[in-house]
Amino acid sequence: MHAAAIVAAAGSGSRLGADRPKALVLLAGRPLVAWAVEGLLVGGVADVVVTVPAIERAAFAAVLPSTVRIVDGGDTRTASVRAGLAALPREADVVLVHDAARPLTPPDVVARVLGALTAGAQAVVPVLPVVDTTILVADDGTIAEAVPRAPLRRVQTPQGFDRGTLAAAYAALPVGTELTDDAAVVRAAGVPVVTVPGDERSAKVTVPHDLTLAELAVTLDGS
Ligand code: C5P
Secondary structure, eight states: OOOEEEEEEOOOOOTTOOSSSSEEEEEEEEEEEHHHHHHHHHHHHOOEEEEEEGHHHHHHHHHOOSSSSEEEOOOSSHHHHHHHTTTSSSOEEEEEEEETTTTTOOOHHHHHHHHHHHTTEEEEEEEEEEEEEEEETTTTTEEEEOOOOOOEEEOOOOOOEHHHHHHHHHHOOTTHHHOOOOOHHHTTTTTOEEEEEEOOOGGGOOOOHHHHHHHHHHHHHHO
């Protein structure tokens, strides 16, 4: 098995309120994207393609290993992953798609996703249970319905795929259809998606509080 990864890093990260694209925001002195790429490589991925905002190519190249391929992303995450797929090395037969916004994903999670692919899964996602009471809210803001949380899961990245399966699913997805993750793209093509345990350390950095927690996690890890 030859595993390659696409790291989606072309977002602006406006909710973080930073002065640069989110993937270049520093966590303990290193850009989020550099953390994310390292976790993939340590976890067993051979090649990495990073999709970036076109005008920031040089800034990304300056902080990533020279073996990483940098390509221009698109206006949406779906478009960015499409661009990454087109830049994968020929020999890759499995593909992990990861968000630069999840910098502290442990290599163990990467290895679990790769393990499920080795065992024959066409598509695999890391998941965590939902711990809060979960509800549906009506238009007027009142509770319409409580949702039983036992079968609910939060879906993380990296998500892993047989390369041919992912490429075919993206090819079948009408251009302009925007989905928030890649499992949704293969499910739209009728592909079953298996789950493996995720990790709280894979938390997504979206708002400033998330970055504060990630800084704390790095500090505690090194102490
Ligand atoms: O906006 P959100 O946090 O959901 O984005 C998830 C990931 O997708 C981020 O790592 C972001 O950089 C990436 N992205 C992208 N291209 C876009 C928008 C988001 O690669 N046009």
